[in-house]
Amino acid sequence: MDSKKQRFLRARAELARLEGLRDAIEEPFRKQMRMATQRMKAALEAASDELADAEDDCPVHLGQCETCLTPLFAGDEGSHFSDDGWLFCAEHSPTYAYLLACWEQEGADDWESESSFQDWLLRGQGLRAHDPQSKYVYVLG
Numbered sequence: 001m002d003s004k005k006q007r008f009l010r011a012r013a014e015l016a017r018l019e020g021l022r023d024a025i026e027e028p029f030r031k032q033m034r035m036a037t038q039r040m041k042a043a044l045e046a047a048s049d050e051l052a053d054a055e056d057d058c059p060v061h062l063g064q065c066e067t068c069l070t071p072l073f074a075g076d077e078g079s080h081f082s083d084d085g086w087l088f089c090a091e092h093s094p095t096y097a098y099l100l101a102c103w104e105q106e107g108a109d110d111w112e113s114e115s116s117f118q119d120w121l122l123r124g125q126g127l128r129a130h131d132p133q134s135k136y137v138y139v140l141g
């Protein structure tokens with residue numbers, strides 16, 4: 001056999017030998033990875049099923065308080081400002097004084113009159129008109 005054919009056969013045999021070594025080294029890791037992947041898949045499916053069940057029994061999740069990150073659900077007390085999407089728990093909802101100051105500084109053009117703004121403000125159940133420290137809070141829907 002000429003040397004070119006022998007060189008080709010030697011190179012092919014060496015490649016096959018190295019691939020066999022590689023497979024022998026990798027196989028235990030592949031087996032561990034398959035087993036871990038199967039366990040993780042089962043855990044993920046169980047967690048997903050639990051979330052779906054919990055979601056069915058739970059009021060609508062609206063988001064979280066912008067200040068303290070407390071999760072807020074339909075039926076909780078707080079405030080929601082649809083223009084910017086901000087949501088606040090009862091504790092961190094703005095006060096009458098703060099909202100009035102905002103209205104006076106920049107929001108007056110959006111309201112027909114101060115009385116319509118006052119009507120909107122009084123939607124907050126805890127809000128007492130002209131009590132600067134009362135909170136703009138209502139039952140979130």
Ligand SMILES: [Zn+2]
Binds near residue numbers: 067069070090091092
């Ligand atoms: Zn909060």
